[in-house]
Amino acid sequence: MGRSLMSCKDVSSLIGQSLDGRLPLADRIRIRVHLLFCEACKRFSFQVRFLEKTMEATIRDGPPPESGSPGLSPEARERILGEIRKGKNP
Ligand SMILES: [Zn+2]
Numbered sequence: 001m002g003r004s005l006m007s008c009k010d011v012s013s014l015i016g017q018s019l020d021g022r023l024p025l026a027d028r029i030r031i032r033v034h035l036l037f038c039e040a041c042k043r044f045s046f047q048v049r050f051l052e053k054t055m056e057a058t059i060r061d062g063p064p065p066e067s068g069s070p071g072l073s074p075e076a077r078e079r080i081l082g083e084i085r086k087g088k089n090p
Pocket residue numbers: 007008009011034038039040041042
């Protein structure tokens with residue numbers, strides 16, 4: 001019970017924003033603290049991270065050739081990857 005604790009709603013919205021890496025350190029710390037005791041948000045954060053990794057890998061490596069999916073052109077892939085990297089910490 002503290003003023004500094006965030007609700008699950010706040011935390012999940014911040015976790016969503018943290019995907020583009022623009023979250024202030026203070027918010028990231030508060031998320032971590034919340035995750036220490038909140039199983040639901042911890043799971044949510046894992047899912048988001050998994051999704052992010054999967055997305056990045058798909059953009060980076062493209063779909064497997066045998067999958068038959070059209071995929072992105074190398075130029076589009078580079079552009080999207082660049083956008084993702086730009087948002088991240090230097
Ligand atoms: Zn929570």
